[in-house]
Amino acid sequence: MKQIRIGIFGFGKTGKVVAHEFLNESLFTLAWVVRKSNQDHHKYASRLLGHEFDAGEIFSIEDIHNGFFLERPVDALVDFSGSTGIYLYKKAAEAGIPIVAAISKYEQEEINLIKTFSKYTAVLHSPNITLGINVLMVAAQILQKIAPHADIEIVEEHFKGKKETSGTAVRIANVLGLNVEQHLNSIRVGGIVGRHEIIFGMPNQTIRLLHESISRAAFGQGAIFAVKYLLGQPPGLYTMETIIAEMFRENIPVY
Numbered sequence: 445m446k447q448i449r450i451g452i453f454g455f456g457k458t459g460k461v462v463a464h465e466f467l468n469e470s471l472f473t474l475a476w477v478v479r480k481s482n483q484d485h486h487k488y489a490s491r492l493l494g495h496e497f498d499a500g501e502i503f504s505i506e507d508i509h510n511g512f513f514l515e516r517p518v519d520a521l522v523d524f525s526g527s528t529g530i531y532l533y534k535k536a537a538e539a540g541i542p543i544v545a546a547i548s549k550y551e552q553e554e555i556n557l558i559k560t561f562s563k564y565t566a567v568l569h570s571p572n573i574t575l576g577i578n579v580l581m582v583a584a585q586i587l588q589k590i591a592p593h594a595d596i597e598i599v600e601e602h603f604k605g606k607k608e609t610s611g612t613a614v615r616i617a618n619v620l621g622l623n624v625e626q627h628l629n630s631i632r633v634g635g636i637v638g639r640h641e642i643i644f645g646m647p648n649q650t651i652r653l654l655h656e657s658i659s660r661a662a663f664g665q666g667a668i669f670a671v672k673y674l675l676g677q678p679p680g681l682y683t684m685e686t687i688i689a690e691m692f693r694e695n696i697p698v699y
Protein backbone atom coordinates (compact mmCIF):
# COMPACT_ATOMS: atom_id res chain seq x y z
CA MET A 445 0.00 0.00 0.00
CA LYS A 446 1.27 3.50 -0.87
CA GLN A 447 2.73 5.16 2.21
CA ILE A 448 1.60 8.60 3.38
CA ARG A 449 4.43 11.11 2.85
CA ILE A 450 5.08 13.41 5.80
CA GLY A 451 7.12 16.60 6.05
CA ILE A 452 7.96 17.94 9.52
CA PHE A 453 8.92 21.46 10.53
CA GLY A 454 11.01 21.49 13.71
CA PHE A 455 13.58 18.99 14.96
CA GLY A 456 13.91 20.07 18.58
CA LYS A 457 12.79 18.50 21.86
CA THR A 458 9.41 17.63 20.38
CA GLY A 459 10.06 17.44 16.64
CA LYS A 460 12.67 14.70 17.09
CA VAL A 461 10.24 12.52 19.06
CA VAL A 462 7.39 13.21 16.63
CA ALA A 463 9.64 12.23 13.71
CA HIS A 464 10.53 9.02 15.55
CA GLU A 465 6.84 8.18 16.02
CA PHE A 466 6.11 8.65 12.31
CA LEU A 467 9.20 6.60 11.37
CA ASN A 468 7.90 3.75 13.51
CA GLU A 469 4.55 3.67 11.70
CA SER A 470 4.67 1.66 8.43
CA LEU A 471 1.69 3.63 7.13
CA PHE A 472 3.94 6.70 6.82
CA THR A 473 7.20 7.68 5.23
CA LEU A 474 9.12 10.72 6.45
CA ALA A 475 10.04 12.71 3.36
CA TRP A 476 11.91 15.61 4.96
CA VAL A 477 12.50 17.68 8.08
CA VAL A 478 12.99 21.45 8.05
CA ARG A 479 14.79 23.15 10.91
CA LYS A 480 15.95 26.72 11.48
CA SER A 481 19.72 26.20 11.42
CA ASN A 482 22.05 24.28 9.13
CA GLN A 483 22.74 21.73 11.86
CA ASP A 484 22.84 18.17 10.40
CA HIS A 485 22.14 19.68 6.96
CA HIS A 486 21.20 16.94 4.43
CA LYS A 487 21.66 14.20 6.98
CA TYR A 488 18.76 11.81 7.51
CA ALA A 489 16.58 12.26 10.59
CA SER A 490 16.06 8.49 10.57
CA ARG A 491 19.78 7.82 11.03
CA LEU A 492 20.12 10.48 13.73
CA LEU A 493 17.23 8.79 15.56
CA GLY A 494 18.84 5.34 15.38
CA HIS A 495 17.03 3.77 12.43
CA GLU A 496 18.85 1.61 9.87
CA PHE A 497 17.31 3.28 6.80
CA ASP A 498 17.42 6.69 5.09
CA ALA A 499 14.33 8.86 5.60
CA GLY A 500 13.64 12.45 6.49
CA GLU A 501 16.45 14.43 4.85
CA ILE A 502 17.14 17.51 6.96
CA PHE A 503 16.88 20.96 5.40
CA SER A 504 17.20 24.43 6.85
CA ILE A 505 14.88 27.39 6.38
CA GLU A 506 17.36 28.73 3.83
CA ASP A 507 16.45 25.82 1.55
CA ILE A 508 12.77 26.78 1.48
CA HIS A 509 12.25 28.41 -1.90
CA ASN A 510 9.06 28.58 -3.96
CA GLY A 511 9.69 25.22 -5.62
CA PHE A 512 10.55 23.29 -2.44
CA PHE A 513 7.11 21.70 -1.93
CA LEU A 514 6.75 20.88 -5.65
CA GLU A 515 10.18 19.24 -5.77
CA ARG A 516 9.59 17.36 -2.51
CA PRO A 517 5.83 16.67 -2.43
CA VAL A 518 4.23 15.40 0.76
CA ASP A 519 0.70 14.30 1.67
CA ALA A 520 0.72 16.23 4.96
CA LEU A 521 2.88 18.80 6.73
CA VAL A 522 3.34 18.70 10.52
CA ASP A 523 4.68 21.78 12.31
CA PHE A 524 6.42 21.54 15.68
CA SER A 525 8.82 24.41 15.01
CA GLY A 526 7.80 27.75 16.48
CA SER A 527 5.48 30.64 15.70
CA THR A 528 7.49 31.75 12.64
CA GLY A 529 7.51 28.39 10.82
CA ILE A 530 4.09 29.11 9.35
CA TYR A 531 5.52 31.87 7.15
CA LEU A 532 7.49 29.26 5.19
CA TYR A 533 4.73 27.00 3.92
CA LYS A 534 2.20 29.23 2.20
CA LYS A 535 2.96 27.45 -1.08
CA ALA A 536 2.27 24.08 0.54
CA ALA A 537 -1.12 25.32 1.77
CA GLU A 538 -1.95 26.76 -1.65
CA ALA A 539 -1.06 23.37 -3.18
CA GLY A 540 -3.72 21.81 -0.93
CA ILE A 541 -1.33 19.95 1.39
CA PRO A 542 -3.10 19.28 4.74
CA ILE A 543 -1.36 20.99 7.67
CA VAL A 544 -1.09 20.07 11.35
CA ALA A 545 0.02 23.28 13.08
CA ALA A 546 0.96 22.14 16.59
CA ILE A 547 2.38 25.46 17.71
CA SER A 548 1.21 26.48 21.15
CA LYS A 549 1.44 30.26 20.95
CA TYR A 550 0.53 32.25 17.84
CA GLU A 551 0.03 36.00 17.57
CA GLN A 552 -3.06 37.29 15.74
CA GLU A 553 -1.09 37.65 12.50
CA GLU A 554 -0.30 33.93 12.49
CA ILE A 555 -3.88 33.05 13.45
CA ASN A 556 -5.04 35.09 10.44
CA LEU A 557 -2.59 33.19 8.22
CA ILE A 558 -3.93 29.88 9.53
CA LYS A 559 -7.43 31.02 8.55
CA THR A 560 -6.19 32.03 5.09
CA PHE A 561 -4.52 28.64 4.60
CA SER A 562 -7.77 26.92 5.60
CA LYS A 563 -9.40 28.31 2.46
CA TYR A 564 -7.05 26.16 0.36
CA THR A 565 -6.53 23.07 2.50
CA ALA A 566 -7.48 21.26 5.71
CA VAL A 567 -5.61 22.88 8.61
CA LEU A 568 -5.64 21.56 12.15
CA HIS A 569 -4.35 23.92 14.84
CA SER A 570 -4.18 22.76 18.45
CA PRO A 571 -1.94 24.13 21.20
CA ASN A 572 -1.93 20.62 22.63
CA ILE A 573 -2.29 17.76 20.24
CA THR A 574 -2.53 14.92 22.74
CA LEU A 575 -5.78 13.00 22.64
CA GLY A 576 -5.97 13.13 26.43
CA ILE A 577 -5.88 16.89 26.95
CA ASN A 578 -8.62 17.39 24.37
CA VAL A 579 -10.79 14.79 26.12
CA LEU A 580 -10.09 16.74 29.34
CA MET A 581 -11.28 19.98 27.71
CA VAL A 582 -14.54 18.35 26.62
CA ALA A 583 -15.01 16.88 30.12
CA ALA A 584 -14.30 20.24 31.77
CA GLN A 585 -16.98 21.97 29.68
CA ILE A 586 -19.50 19.27 30.62
CA LEU A 587 -18.57 19.57 34.32
CA GLN A 588 -18.87 23.36 34.20
CA LYS A 589 -22.43 23.01 32.88
CA ILE A 590 -23.24 20.58 35.71
CA ALA A 591 -21.67 22.80 38.39
CA PRO A 592 -21.80 26.37 37.03
CA HIS A 593 -21.11 27.91 40.47
CA ALA A 594 -17.92 25.98 41.20
CA ASP A 595 -14.68 27.92 41.67
CA ILE A 596 -12.29 26.90 38.88
CA GLU A 597 -8.48 27.17 38.84
CA ILE A 598 -6.04 25.90 36.22
CA VAL A 599 -2.55 24.69 37.13
CA GLU A 600 -0.04 24.02 34.37
CA GLU A 601 3.41 22.53 34.98
CA HIS A 602 6.26 22.33 32.44
CA PHE A 603 9.99 21.90 32.23
CA LYS A 604 12.23 24.60 33.68
CA GLY A 605 13.21 26.15 30.33
CA LYS A 606 9.69 26.82 29.04
CA LYS A 607 9.43 30.60 28.92
CA GLU A 608 5.88 31.18 27.72
CA THR A 609 2.66 30.35 29.54
CA SER A 610 1.18 27.03 28.42
CA GLY A 611 -0.87 27.58 25.29
CA THR A 612 -2.94 24.61 26.39
CA ALA A 613 -3.80 26.29 29.69
CA VAL A 614 -4.75 29.52 27.92
CA ARG A 615 -7.03 27.51 25.61
CA ILE A 616 -8.63 25.76 28.60
CA ALA A 617 -9.22 29.14 30.28
CA ASN A 618 -10.77 30.51 27.10
CA VAL A 619 -13.20 27.62 26.57
CA LEU A 620 -14.24 27.87 30.24
CA GLY A 621 -14.60 31.64 30.08
CA LEU A 622 -11.94 32.21 32.75
CA ASN A 623 -9.68 35.24 33.12
CA VAL A 624 -6.16 33.97 32.32
CA GLU A 625 -4.50 36.49 34.65
CA GLN A 626 -6.66 35.48 37.62
CA HIS A 627 -7.19 31.72 37.22
CA LEU A 628 -4.10 30.31 35.48
CA ASN A 629 -1.20 29.17 37.65
CA SER A 630 2.16 28.19 36.11
CA ILE A 631 4.90 26.04 37.60
CA ARG A 632 8.31 25.50 35.96
CA VAL A 633 10.36 22.66 37.45
CA GLY A 634 12.81 20.02 36.24
CA GLY A 635 11.94 18.16 33.08
CA ILE A 636 8.16 17.99 33.32
CA VAL A 637 6.88 17.36 29.79
CA GLY A 638 3.41 18.84 30.38
CA ARG A 639 0.86 18.61 33.21
CA HIS A 640 -2.52 20.36 33.21
CA GLU A 641 -4.97 20.25 36.12
CA ILE A 642 -8.40 21.87 36.25
CA ILE A 643 -9.67 22.19 39.84
CA PHE A 644 -13.42 22.61 40.44
CA GLY A 645 -13.92 23.82 44.02
CA MET A 646 -17.29 23.48 45.77
CA PRO A 647 -18.24 23.98 49.45
CA ASN A 648 -18.07 20.32 50.42
CA GLN A 649 -16.10 18.65 47.64
CA THR A 650 -13.41 19.26 45.05
CA ILE A 651 -13.26 17.72 41.56
CA ARG A 652 -9.88 17.63 39.81
CA LEU A 653 -9.42 16.89 36.12
CA LEU A 654 -5.79 16.09 35.39
CA HIS A 655 -3.81 15.27 32.25
CA GLU A 656 -0.10 14.46 32.22
CA SER A 657 2.03 14.06 29.11
CA ILE A 658 4.62 11.63 30.44
CA SER A 659 6.45 11.37 27.13
CA ARG A 660 6.66 13.62 24.09
CA ALA A 661 5.64 10.50 22.14
CA ALA A 662 2.10 11.54 23.16
CA PHE A 663 2.46 14.53 20.83
CA GLY A 664 3.66 12.25 18.05
CA GLN A 665 0.69 9.95 18.50
CA GLY A 666 -1.62 12.94 18.50
CA ALA A 667 -0.03 14.22 15.29
CA ILE A 668 -0.51 10.80 13.66
CA PHE A 669 -4.18 10.82 14.68
CA ALA A 670 -4.54 14.35 13.30
CA VAL A 671 -2.92 13.51 9.94
CA LYS A 672 -5.11 10.43 9.48
CA TYR A 673 -8.18 12.56 10.20
CA LEU A 674 -7.22 15.43 7.89
CA LEU A 675 -6.49 13.28 4.84
CA GLY A 676 -9.53 13.49 2.59
CA GLN A 677 -11.16 16.33 4.55
CA PRO A 678 -12.31 19.43 2.65
CA PRO A 679 -10.46 22.71 3.16
CA GLY A 680 -11.24 24.24 6.53
CA LEU A 681 -10.02 24.92 10.04
CA TYR A 682 -10.07 21.96 12.46
CA THR A 683 -9.07 21.45 16.10
CA MET A 684 -8.44 18.26 18.07
CA GLU A 685 -11.08 19.34 20.57
CA THR A 686 -13.86 19.62 17.97
CA ILE A 687 -12.84 16.34 16.32
CA ILE A 688 -12.94 14.51 19.66
CA ALA A 689 -16.21 16.17 20.69
CA GLU A 690 -17.73 15.04 17.35
CA MET A 691 -16.48 11.47 17.88
CA PHE A 692 -17.90 11.52 21.41
CA ARG A 693 -21.32 12.59 20.09
CA GLU A 694 -21.24 9.78 17.50
CA ASN A 695 -20.06 7.18 20.03
CA ILE A 696 -16.84 6.61 18.09
CA PRO A 697 -14.00 5.44 20.35
CA VAL A 698 -11.09 7.84 20.19
CA TYR A 699 -8.23 5.83 21.66
Ligand SMILES: NC(=O)C1=CN([C@@H]2O[C@H](COP(=O)(O)OP(=O)(O)OC[C@H]3O[C@@H](n4cnc5c(N)ncnc54)[C@H](OP(=O)(O)O)[C@@H]3O)[C@@H](O)[C@H]2O)C=CC1
Pocket residue numbers: 453454455456457458459478479480481482483505524525526527528529530532545546547548549570571572573574663
Ligand atom coordinates in the same frame (compact mmCIF):
# COMPACT_ATOMS: atom_id res chain seq x y z
N1 LIG B 1 0.66 21.25 20.18
C1 LIG B 1 1.32 20.45 21.00
O1 LIG B 1 0.79 19.42 21.48
C2 LIG B 1 2.73 20.76 21.35
C3 LIG B 1 3.31 21.90 20.89
N2 LIG B 1 4.60 22.16 21.16
C4 LIG B 1 5.14 23.37 20.57
O2 LIG B 1 6.09 22.99 19.57
C5 LIG B 1 7.06 24.02 19.42
C6 LIG B 1 8.43 23.39 19.53
O3 LIG B 1 8.63 22.94 20.85
P1 LIG B 1 10.05 22.32 21.24
O4 LIG B 1 10.35 21.17 20.36
O5 LIG B 1 10.05 22.11 22.72
O6 LIG B 1 11.04 23.55 20.90
P2 LIG B 1 12.60 23.48 20.59
O7 LIG B 1 13.11 24.85 20.78
O8 LIG B 1 13.23 22.33 21.31
O9 LIG B 1 12.68 23.12 18.99
C7 LIG B 1 12.24 24.04 18.02
C8 LIG B 1 12.63 23.45 16.67
O10 LIG B 1 12.05 24.21 15.62
C9 LIG B 1 13.08 24.69 14.76
N3 LIG B 1 12.65 25.99 14.28
C10 LIG B 1 12.54 27.13 14.97
N4 LIG B 1 12.03 28.09 14.17
C11 LIG B 1 11.80 27.51 12.96
C12 LIG B 1 11.29 27.96 11.71
N5 LIG B 1 10.89 29.22 11.52
N6 LIG B 1 11.20 27.08 10.68
C13 LIG B 1 11.60 25.79 10.85
N7 LIG B 1 12.10 25.30 12.01
C14 LIG B 1 12.20 26.16 13.03
C15 LIG B 1 14.36 24.71 15.55
O11 LIG B 1 15.44 24.59 14.62
P3 LIG B 1 16.96 24.46 15.14
O12 LIG B 1 17.04 23.10 15.80
O13 LIG B 1 17.77 24.49 13.89
O14 LIG B 1 17.19 25.61 16.07
C16 LIG B 1 14.15 23.45 16.43
O15 LIG B 1 14.51 22.30 15.70
C17 LIG B 1 6.73 25.04 20.51
O16 LIG B 1 5.90 26.04 19.94
C18 LIG B 1 5.89 24.24 21.52
O17 LIG B 1 5.00 25.05 22.28
C19 LIG B 1 5.40 21.33 21.88
C20 LIG B 1 4.87 20.18 22.37
C21 LIG B 1 3.49 19.81 22.16
Ligand SMILES: O=C(O)C1=N[C@H](C(=O)O)C[C@H](O)C1
Pocket residue numbers: 458548571572573606609610611612613637638639
Ligand atom coordinates in the same frame (compact mmCIF):
# COMPACT_ATOMS: atom_id res chain seq x y z
O1 LIG C 1 6.39 23.57 25.08
C1 LIG C 1 5.98 22.39 25.26
O2 LIG C 1 6.69 21.37 25.40
C2 LIG C 1 4.52 22.20 25.29
N1 LIG C 1 3.79 23.19 24.88
C3 LIG C 1 2.40 23.13 24.74
C4 LIG C 1 1.75 24.25 25.52
O3 LIG C 1 2.37 25.34 25.61
O4 LIG C 1 0.59 24.07 25.94
C5 LIG C 1 1.78 21.78 24.93
C6 LIG C 1 2.48 20.85 25.84
O5 LIG C 1 2.03 21.08 27.15
C7 LIG C 1 3.98 20.91 25.75
